[in-house]
Amino acid sequence: MYRFVILFLVMASVAGGLGYFQENRWEASAVERSDRQARLLAREVAQEVGRPVEVNARVIEALAKLVEIQGDLSSNVLQLMVSAQRAPFVPFHP
């Protein structure tokens, strides 16, 4: 009887070992890919959130320089410049 028990144990240990190693490998692979995707998404979301702020800051800097170049502070001239600078950036609130 015990010879079958031993055989069963051998079979069980093979299946168990196989399951253990495969599970570890699958888990490591799945975790690695998921981590990579999560990192990619997080980085890109951060980038997209930061981008409008960055662009708008640069647009404002450019407008400030243009006003310096223009040298005229009369409101009609400035109004045209401000409107021109803002127009393409629709969500850009004054």
Next chain:
Amino acid sequence: MSVWKAPIDWKVGAPGLGQARIRFGGGPLLILLGILSGLPAVLIGWSLGNLWESTLVAKAEQEAMLTARVISQNVSLQAEECVRAVEMVAKQVEAWGTLDPAVLQRVVTTEKAAFPSLSLLYIGNSEGVSIAVDPPFDKFGTPNAGTDYHDRDYYQEVVRTAKIFISPVRIGRVSHIPNVQIAGPIFDRQGRLKAFAMGGIDVNVIRARVAEIVSDQSSLRVVILDRDGRTIVHPDKTAGEELRDLSKYSLFQPTTDPNGELRRGADESGAAVEAAVVPVTHRGLNWRVIAYEPEAAIRAEVSQAVRQVGMITAAGLAAGLMIGWGARMNRGRFRSNRSERKAINGTPENQSIQAPSSETGKTH
């Protein structure tokens, strides 16, 4: 060695481990069982290998699709930013109401500084000749202003439609690098076209962003093609520099699905790949992003697992075989000892019948 002591123990009537081993027989049946014991492991291993391969392919496709979508979105944003920059310059020139090159030069230089992804920004007159350009000189030191662009498609399209136009990728006449040109009309107070603004998107900026996005994904490759199938971004730098035409390869064909499409095919080198193709439809660009992973890279990962499965299975099979073989050897020795006893004692049959039966009760 203890195996050989067993019959002696049995002979003196002392039950021992040796006897138990002698009784551990089974011969061919055990060998067969040993082999059979490996079968489930082989089948499980084979099935797991297949399952893992399909799972890995699905994961690779998912990752390629996500990356392609992210890049498509990113390219759209970059293009949008540059389009707005050109619109902004055009509107500033309208607001300033002058085509004086000295004034426009300062405006152009100021506006371009705000948009580093533009390789070139200029104002051209209604004849298609540049008036104010930033950078003001090319790499040979020649002034960029005064260059005639009237043969360029973007100038002709702006004159024809009085709307923003985005060109396919090409080598810039002044910048001498691959770029995408965006041109927009400049109107006078009566609404007539009096000039145009042109901004060139530096393709290297797009390439740098793509490289940053895929920096974690060593086996993933990304190609971006313009509407004509010319290369904007490619893992092979040369392909990008020479704007290689990949339109003849089925893998790189445009997709009609706005959400992207999964493909299996061969890249231009003939390597089998799993790919995701996502269009960049923003502002009528009609570019496409192809993110792909070579099947060889996926298979390499699977083969590692299959090797492991094979090793474990082989170890199990070997263990089963050794048990079967060991049992057979013991049985053979048990029989040979019986023959020896028969030769020495004359009536081993009676003992062999009695002794094992009495000890079987003790040992089991």
